Amino acid sequence: MKRALVWSGGAMAAALALAACESPGTTTGVVTGAAGGALVAGPPGAVVGAAAGGIAGAIADENAPRFRTYVVQQQHxxxxxSGDVVVGATLPNTVVIYDVPPDYNVTTYKYxxxxxxxxxxxxxxxxIVQIID
Incomplete structure (x- = not known):
């Protein structure tokens, strides 16, 4: 078990280092995903969450405040x-999802x-692939 924890920590460090080379949004996604995964499944979950959180095509950090303001103005x-709102959680398909406006360059996901x-x-x-706080 100790080896798995050491490996998980090493994998986490590698994921964070890789994310640092990518866009700022990816870095946030990796860190948020790792935290959410750790809450759900411990160290192995942190690794999986980091990978899921670093998904390309998400809202970049510099656009997050503007996007959040846009969503609040929509008054959805x-x-x-009832579950934890964390990256990697699967929401019921009864959740209403909306298109992301084109100026955010997000075509794969909805919000x-x-x-x-x-x-x-x-x-x-x-x-959930990204949380915009």
């Missing part, structure tokens, strides 16, 4: 979700408001 109702939080969602799986 918040979906009440939703869940428990008052703005999240990007993979529309084919309803998995």
């Amino acid at each position: 109702p918040s979906f009440a979700y 939703a408001v869940v428990n008052g939080r703005v999240v990007l969602v993979d529309p084919t799986t309803y998995r």
